Amino acid sequence: MAAPKFEVPKLTGYAETPALKEGATAHVKSFPASEPVQAVIGFPGGLVEDWHDKAIAKMGDLLGRYRSLRVFMDACVHCGACTDKCHYFLGSGDPKNMPVARQDLMRQVYRRHFTFAGKYFPALVGAKDLTEDMLQEWYTYYYQCSECRRCSVFCPYGIDTAEVTMAGREILDTVGIGQKYTNEIMGKVHRIGNNLGLPGPALANTLEGLEEDIFDATGAPVKLPIDVKGAEILLVTPSADFFSEPHVESLIGYAKVLHAAGASWTFSSKASEAGNFGMFIGSYENMRRAALRIREAALDLGVKRIVVGECGHAWRVAYSFWNTLVGVGTGGEDPFSIELQKQLDPRYPAPQHICEYTYELIQQGKLKFDKSLNDHRVVTFHDSCNVARGSRMGDIPGGQFIIPREVIKAVVNNYYDMAEETIGESTFCCGGGGGILSDDLMEIRVKGALPRMEAFNNVVQEHKVNFMALICAICKAQFTKVVPYYGFDMSMVGGVHQLVSTAILLEKEEE
Amino acid sequence: MSLTVLYAIVFYAATALLIGGLVAKINCYARTPAPLKIPTTPAPTTTGGVVLRMAREVALFESLFKSNKWIWMLGWLFHVSLLLVLLRHLRYFTDPVWFWVVWAQPFGKYAGFAMVAGLGGLWARRFLVDRVRYISTPSDHLMLMLLIGIGLSGLGMSFVAHTDIVSVKDFFMGLMVFDLKPLPTDPVLLVHLSLVALLMVIFPISKLLHAPGVFFSPTRNQADNPRERRHLSPWAAKLETGSKPE
Known part of the structure; x- marks a missing residue:
């Protein structure tokens, strides 16, 4: 990490409201679009x-x-x-x-x-x-x-x-x-289908490589299928999950869970992005256009369920807006939404969060874990802002706080929450959400992470926490980049399904 | 033109502007679509739950309580006192006076002090807290001055220099049936009534619109059920039939 050109806030152990410094970040501006x-x-x-x-x-x-x-x-x-x-x-x-x-x-x-x-x-x-x-x-x-x-x-x-x-x-x-x-x-999604601009063949290639890695590590024939017509579940995940660290560890976690459940599932090269930056710029039309890819993929592949991977704003768009935008949900009475909704299995919520999916399997006793495999970790959980305040999981208000924690507690022995005023509905953003995750905005990203870093530092000091579990691609990218400014190692952050991946027990392929 | 005629005209005009302005604004809020489900979650999943959430918000200032105990205490004190004061004032517009207005009378009388105290505290914050000082505009200060002026002139008539309250009541009872009765002319009363008329006029064109606005706030009045119900606004529905939104 190069020395920053700005002053990195010091962690003091307690949250302080700063005195006004007019124009303190007036110079922090991102590059304009061509x-x-x-x-x-x-x-x-x-x-x-x-x-x-x-x-x-x-x-x-x-x-x-x-x-x-x-x-x-x-x-x-x-x-x-x-x-x-x-x-x-x-x-x-x-x-x-x-x-x-x-x-x-x-x-x-x-x-x-x-x-x-x-x-x-x-x-x-x-x-x-x-x-x-x-x-x-x-x-x-x-x-x-x-x-x-x-x-x-x-x-x-x-x-x-x-x-x-x-x-x-x-x-x-x-x-x-x-x-x-x-x-x-946004343009990459419209032209290619995902934020990273990965074309279908490259994606298929990556997934194949991951299958080999998982097999080498576990001996289990976990598959990561793509564009399988007639699959039951379409998994839509942020494209960062395919390539970035630590995102990919969670992707492996999803695949292991789906494998252990014996699910028939697939990715889609057309709907290879859960993220939807149309929301960031307030453009209903762009948001709808990006979401239409999910609808089209679901109709093409004939899936019965749609599950969404770990991504905060994507889950807000999926949970709160997909039914409105493109009819992914239930209760539609117009021909446009009925076309899709009659295909989806009404026994499951549409869309469903991967944490909801995994939680259900845990409750049914369908997954086997060895929690001690995570004993080198002392874990805390960062509520992603868009999940916390713009969506829900499960049947009851606040389920978005309960379900990810229950999943974590099912796979780790050492878990501590951060201070109450910094989690749940009062959670702090990672500092990189909403279109801020750009290197030209690094100063505001680092400064905006301060409240979370204070709360994290306190559990690090008090409980020797060494892992902050996340359910958002942007949180993962932001924190891996920003925690070093505050003296933490980037390996201290990762996904909830990364923890699941570590602890899950899979049956080895019979010789 | 006598003062009585002048104040009669002023109050007719102020009432017309208040009601007309509020009706227009509420109509505008009600007609503007909310195209997306944006309740601040965790949110109730049913309409009944939303009614409860809104009731807590309006009666107890729940969100403000979560936010800042000082603003909550001062703001709640002011609003509840204002409510008691207003209820007490119903006695000048009803004959015979409703029994529960009679009950509210002693509370309403002393609530005037609490109201002014709450307003004073809120005003002090505009000077003492640098963040609040930064965001305050002249109108924010003037609004507090106006309300404090109404409160002090009212308290003055209750506790210092009594006005001929029976004649004041006759004046307003007369106004309601378009029958002009003479209005007493002591200055404290005239100041009080002028400030009240001014408040009525600026209500629908100022931040006092927070009162009707809170009921239309989509983050508070929507149920959290987007997966179960399809929520589609008229302009968004047009996108599906291929026609351009307006």
């Missing part, structure tokens, strides 16, 4: 000529299409409840990273152009004109938000800054200001 990148996802590249009128018109359009935005622009009373809740503020002290101030970047313009008070008494209510500088400020601070929704838990009106950030990014995209990282990846 014209070809923008074109693939349907946006202009470079600031368009009539950007002012276009941006205001788009804001009006979004205010008419999203009740969330409409209500959130009006309802804030500046009470300050959210001001110390954002990990980027806590890590940087930049006041514009306070959720209310981030929202106010848009609210000022909303008031100026859409409210009586802001039109006639702008100074009184803090209304401001939309200028090029303001657009640049939007670009800076709407790409220092990971859309983790922590602020929305604590707001007395449930104002969700993620909704404002998404709207801000969509307006920016509409006038030609896009972010390279997110929009390039």
Whole structure:
């Protein structure tokens, strides 16, 4: 790791609210998207000529299409409840990273152009004109938000800054200001089918290699099938699981669980990405277009169940939005959704999280583990923001907190939770979610990880924890890169199914 | 033009603006679609559960309690006191006075002090907490001044310089049936009534819209059941039939 060009926060052992440091991260800006990148996802590249009128018109359009935005622009009373809740503020002290101030970047313009008070008494209510500088400020601070929704838990009106950030990014995209990282990846999904841009043959090749590795390590003929028509289960996972460390260890874990259960399952080269960056940029159309690949793959392959791998925002999109976007779910009454829903097995939720799938098998006693194989690990669990506050697992509210922990406890002997105010619905984002996982944003990523690192450090000191279990591809990529800044080894983070993979007992192939 | 006529016109206009403005805003919130399921989870899975969550939010300020005990205490104190004060004021608009308004009378009378104390605390935060100072706009301060002004002028009439309250009641009872009765002219009363009229006028064009807004907040009023029910807004449905959204 090269020496950072910024000051890495020190771990003090207790969570502190920083004093305001105006402009502390005003210089942290990600690379803008080029014209070809923008074109693939349907946006202009470079600031368009009539950007002012276009941006205001788009804001009006979004205010008419999203009740969330409409209500959130009006309802804030500046009470300050959210001001110390954002990990980027806590890590940087930049006041514009306070959720209310981030929202106010848009609210000022909303008031100026859409409210009586802001039109006639702008100074009184803090209304401001939309200028090029303001657009640049939007670009800076709407790409220092990971859309983790922590602020929305604590707001007395449930104002969700993620909704404002998404709207801000969509307006920016509409006038030609896009972010390279997110929009390039979005384009890869549309053109190739996954975030990494892996074509089908490369994927098949990788899976074959993994089968050999698993066989060599365990002697069990675990298969990782792809594009198998008539399979019962379609497994859709973030494409990072195919290539990145430690993601691939969880992928091996899923395969072992499915093998042990004797399941008929398959990946799909068309739906080789669970992630959906359309959500990050607030683009319903892009989000739907990416999700349509899952629907089409499910229809083509004739699967009865759809299971989603370890990925936070992907699970939010899958759980909360797939039924709306493309009819993956139940309860549809229109021909479009019925076409798919009559094919899916109604005995199982659609979609289903891999943790729900594994948990069910554990409860049925269908999996055998030797927990002592994980005895070199002392484990804690990081609730991923999108899973914690934007989705659910199981039948009861809060199941998303119970089920992954139950899976972990079934496969490890040493488990400790981090401090209560940093897990569950109050969990801190890893610092890399929502389109921030880009090297050009490393400073804000490191600073935004501070609250989680404090909580992690405390269990490391107190309980000798040496492994933080994750259920998100972005958390995994973010933490492996960022924990070294805080003096931890990158091997201290990995997936929940990595732990499952270590402890699961498989029958060896008979000679 | 006499003061009575002037205040009559002011209150008719203020009432019209308050009701008209709120109806327009609520109508706008209700008509704007919520295309995606975005409850902040863990969330109730049933409509009954949502009603309970909303009731806790509105009556107890549950989320604010989780967030910050100082803001919760001051904010809740102010709102509950305001409610008691408003209930007490119903006696000036009803004849005979409803029995439960009579019961609320002593509580409402002293709640005025708690209301002003809560407001004072909230205002102090705008100076003392650097984060809250940073986000405060002039209108945030003026709103608190306005409410404190209403509270103090009201307390002044209850405890310091009594107004001819029987005539005040006659004036408002008369207003409701378009029959003008003379309004007493002592300055504290006129200040109190002017500030109240001003509050009514700015209600539908200010952050006071948080009151109707909270009921329409999708993160709080949606049930967590996206896998079981297909939730589709009209503009999103058009994407499925191939036509462009508007």
